[in-house]
Amino acid sequence: xxxxxxxxxxxxxxxxxxxxxxxxxxxxxxxxxxxxxxxxxxxxxxxxxxxxxxxxxxxxxxxxxxxxxxxxxxxxxxxxxxxxxxxxxxxxxxxxxxxxxxxxxxxxxxxxxxxxxxxxxxxxxxxxxxxxxxxxxxxxxxxxxxxxxxxxxxxxxxxxxxxxxxxxxxxxxxxxxxxxxxxxxxxxxxxxxxxxxxxxxxxxxxxxxxxxxxxxxxxxxxxxxxxxxxxxxxxxxxxxxxxxxxxxxxxxxxxxxxxxxxxxxxxxxxxxxxxxxxxxxxxxxxxxxxxxxxxxxxxxxxxxxxxxxxxxxxxxxxxxxxxxxxxxxxxxxxxxxxxxxxxxxxxxxxxxxxxxxxxxxxxxxxxxxxxxxxxxxxxxxxxxxxxxxxxxxxxxxxxxxxxxxxxxxxxxxxxxxxxxxxxxxxxxxxxxxxxxxxxxxxxxxxxxxxxxxxxxxxxxxxxxxxxxxxxxxxxxxxxxxxxxxxxxxxx
Amino acid sequence: xxxxxxxxxxxxxxxxxxxxxxxxxxxxxxxxxxxxxxxxxxxxxxxxxxxxxxxxxxxxxxxxxxxxxxxxxxxxxxxxxxxxxxxxxxxxxxxxxxxxxxxxxxxxxxxxxxxxxxxxxxxxxxxxxxxxxxxxxxxxxxxxxxxxxxxxxxxxxxxxxxxxxxxxxxxxxxxxxxxxxxxxxxxxxxxxxxxxxxxxxxxxxxxxxxxxxxxxxxxxxxxxxxxxxxxxxxxxxxxxxxxxxxxxxxxxxxxxxxxxxxxxxxxxxxxxxxxxxxxxxxxxxxxxxxxxxxxxxxxxxxxxxxxxxxxxxxxxxxxxxxxxxxxxxxxxxxxxxxxxxxxxxxxxxxxxxxxxxxxxxxxxxxxxxxxxxxxxxxxxxxxxxxxxxxxxxxxxxxxxxxxxxx
Numbered sequence: 001x002x003x004x005x006x007x008x009x010x011x012x013x014x015x016x017x018x019x020x021x022x023x024x025x026x027x028x029x030x031x032x033x034x035x036x037x038x039x040x041x042x043x044x045x046x047x048x049x050x051x052x053x054x055x056x057x058x059x060x061x062x063x064x065x066x067x068x069x070x071x072x073x074x075x076x077x078x079x080x081x082x083x084x085x086x087x088x089x090x091x092x093x094x095x096x097x098x099x100x101x102x103x104x105x106x107x108x109x110x111x112x113x114x115x116x117x118x119x120x121x122x123x124x125x126x127x128x129x130x131x132x133x134x135x136x137x138x139x140x141x142x143x144x145x146x147x148x149x150x151x152x153x154x155x156x157x158x159x160x161x162x163x164x165x166x167x168x169x170x171x172x173x174x175x176x177x178x179x180x181x182x183x184x185x186x187x188x189x190x191x192x193x194x195x196x197x198x199x200x201x202x203x204x205x206x207x208x209x210x211x212x213x214x215x216x217x218x219x220x221x222x223x224x225x226x227x228x229x230x231x232x233x234x235x236x237x238x239x240x241x242x243x244x245x246x247x248x249x250x251x252x253x254x255x256x257x258x259x260x261x262x263x264x265x266x267x268x269x270x271x272x273x274x275x276x277x278x279x280x281x282x283x284x285x286x287x288x289x290x291x292x293x294x295x296x297x298x299x300x301x302x303x304x305x306x307x308x309x310x311x312x313x314x315x316x317x318x319x320x321x322x323x324x325x326x327x328x329x330x331x332x333x334x335x336x337x338x339x340x341x342x343x344x345x346x347x348x349x350x351x352x353x354x355x356x357x358x359x360x361x362x363x364x365x366x367x368x369x370x371x372x373x374x375x376x377x378x379x380x381x382x383x384x385x386x387x388x389x390x391x392x393x394x395x396x397x398x399x400x401x402x403x404x405x406x407x408x409x410x411x412x413x414x415x416x417x418x419x420x421x422x423x424x425x426x427x428x429x430x431x432x433x434x435x436x437x438x439x440x441x442x443x444x445x446x447x448x449x450x451x452x453x454x455x456x457x458x459x460x461x462x463x464x465x466x467x468x469x470x471x472x473x474x475x476x477x478x479x480x481x482x483x484x485x486x487x488x489x490x491x
Numbered sequence: 492x493x494x495x496x497x498x499x500x501x502x503x504x505x506x507x508x509x510x511x512x513x514x515x516x517x518x519x520x521x522x523x524x525x526x527x528x529x530x531x532x533x534x535x536x537x538x539x540x541x542x543x544x545x546x547x548x549x550x551x552x553x554x555x556x557x558x559x560x561x562x563x564x565x566x567x568x569x570x571x572x573x574x575x576x577x578x579x580x581x582x583x584x585x586x587x588x589x590x591x592x593x594x595x596x597x598x599x600x601x602x603x604x605x606x607x608x609x610x611x612x613x614x615x616x617x618x619x620x621x622x623x624x625x626x627x628x629x630x631x632x633x634x635x636x637x638x639x640x641x642x643x644x645x646x647x648x649x650x651x652x653x654x655x656x657x658x659x660x661x662x663x664x665x666x667x668x669x670x671x672x673x674x675x676x677x678x679x680x681x682x683x684x685x686x687x688x689x690x691x692x693x694x695x696x697x698x699x700x701x702x703x704x705x706x707x708x709x710x711x712x713x714x715x716x717x718x719x720x721x722x723x724x725x726x727x728x729x730x731x732x733x734x735x736x737x738x739x740x741x742x743x744x745x746x747x748x749x750x751x752x753x754x755x756x757x758x759x760x761x762x763x764x765x766x767x768x769x770x771x772x773x774x775x776x777x778x779x780x781x782x783x784x785x786x787x788x789x790x791x792x793x794x795x796x797x798x799x800x801x802x803x804x805x806x807x808x809x810x811x812x813x814x815x816x817x818x819x820x821x822x823x824x825x826x827x828x829x830x831x832x833x834x835x836x837x838x839x840x841x842x843x844x845x846x847x848x849x850x851x852x853x854x855x856x857x858x859x860x861x862x863x864x865x866x867x868x869x870x871x872x873x874x875x876x877x878x879x880x881x882x883x884x885x886x887x888x889x890x891x892x893x894x895x896x897x
Contacts, residue, residue, distance in 0.1 A: 027560075
């Protein structure tokens, strides 16, 4: 009995494939430029026990494993790196195991996507606060936790999704199953908090890009969804980077999410792809110079919403040229963004950029809010310096958006858009890596790593040797045979 | 390999427009306040669920064929044919539901269904498709002009004795369609009855051939063109400029496909429910017995998503009902397929039944007494499912209720 037959024994014929015409459908992620490799086997488990068995068999044959959720990775995170890969399609593990309203937590299998989960929670008046990544309509909870996802809504108020994880079940590289968080106690009947049983070992598996183990179930905090919200959009014609930063800083001094209910805050420099995402905004956003900010504030009480909105508006007016709105037609994006799932769609145009001719190579980096204007100027300079190289590979570069996180940080969405020319792809990847390296060496840290980002961290010697050695030892402890997602972080 | 994949080569730019966001693989749609909980591609929950069975995976497969990474094979064809061509993937693609989305993949892909059909036609040309049952059907359609292994000479046997119809002219030509001719002939006789009561003169021809839907959906364009040409000649000689049909599959084929297959196509095509909606609005059909019992409605994919007809059946239901009309959770653009289309009923009957049982359960959740629809092909599959599930819900063609109400 060989590898395939042993895997079939775990899930049955129906859910295991060694056929290239089936497995090729797992060779893609959101980027079409990194190599598209067909995994040798794709398997679809339905339980933690099955995942554990799969990992044990993989160990027997020393076959690499790649866990994959929604397959929405922008940087090759869900793409196989070698043809020997057993790709574990986690989407069959999509059950909501428990919605505990009294305990304010939801426990799910990690293959469920953010939109399905939240749709169920909305029915009960709850949400996950942070709504996962911008691709959350399809992206899975497991993938979000592997990337510290934040941009899919609510990260100004609730931070990155990993901050809301209180319990996590992991299948290690040995096949052993461990639970982290309060669930690590044999006496805790229902997980409720992440910290309290010694050091935060769960953290090893959050933002790990799927390298330390396979996430099988997670317990996330849930929050009552406020019934009231208001959003505003402003044009900043003069010094948009600095003025938007100052606007945020002043809002933060007045209480930001905790006191003013800020849910999301975006800055986008036109001509922004975000502007052309929304049909009615083309006219109002299309010809303006400068930048646009929009924010959404939530409240449980209408009077509080009024009061907070007034405070925010007074601040916004100080730093902006004028308000765009109040209607969508007049340029206010926020009703669409908040009320109509726009937070999960606003990036769609970025992924497809200009249509079939172009694709996106995204870099997303975190910086302190106080530093983002400086970084945006440096990215503008980088573009000028690399103009010729970009021209040679028929690519363009730019910043698309800045999204505020819950404390002192934000992330900058930037990257390249390039054409589908096979001969130019190598050059595009090289420039993509170059931009990653540039940003890392300017002191930014990665929002998402995937395949390419995690490799640039190592190649550019961002870590000290001692740190990387420690990291490798931790990896070895979790996955002694280096079978899970090999290649990322140059493991 | 590209040379053998003529159509896919032509569509290369459209294939590249799928950027793999994956909304087709399980996204919710609708709005925060009213989310549609389940994405509607039947293959997400039925079958093995590999991405290869879903739209995103099929785009990657098509690109892989063009790039020579994989070769056409019977195994591949078996995957590609396990799709009802319901078009749910087109509706959820990059969320065109939202009128404020300006740039989306759907805009560039144009029509997913067209691509899946073209891929099937390429696989037929490559000699690895269709499924064996489809090949048998093709042979029979060629000989007897229907896919039900019946004789063409018996095409008018469905007509009740003393029924009133004409052989030329009148208000419209009634294109009966093979399912209503050979299987659920009470649908056609009911419509004829309604037409007679409403003083609508219908032409019916014994020379009608299958519309060619099954051939078009399963990649046999050659026979489909022959059937279309024959029917076109028939229409030209019928002395009418309007064609009416009770079948959503025939409707889609006559309305959407014939204009592409026939030069100078000049006929107006209406579905019987559109005609009835108009007649009720104009007062030519009087409702005298409103129907007791809550109703729900299954949107046939060929009528709804393919042709955009959502209101006419609901208007008619509103006109004839005495009790509630209750929508199923997935309705209109996001309606769940009955499971029969795209050659699935004939090629993969167990899969078709499994999907239909899912739809029956959704209909049962509404608490309705009647599950109505406007397609005999959907009706047939949903009836099979209700029977298999021992459901008490009454699966009826909406025409039956209209006839009871007038």
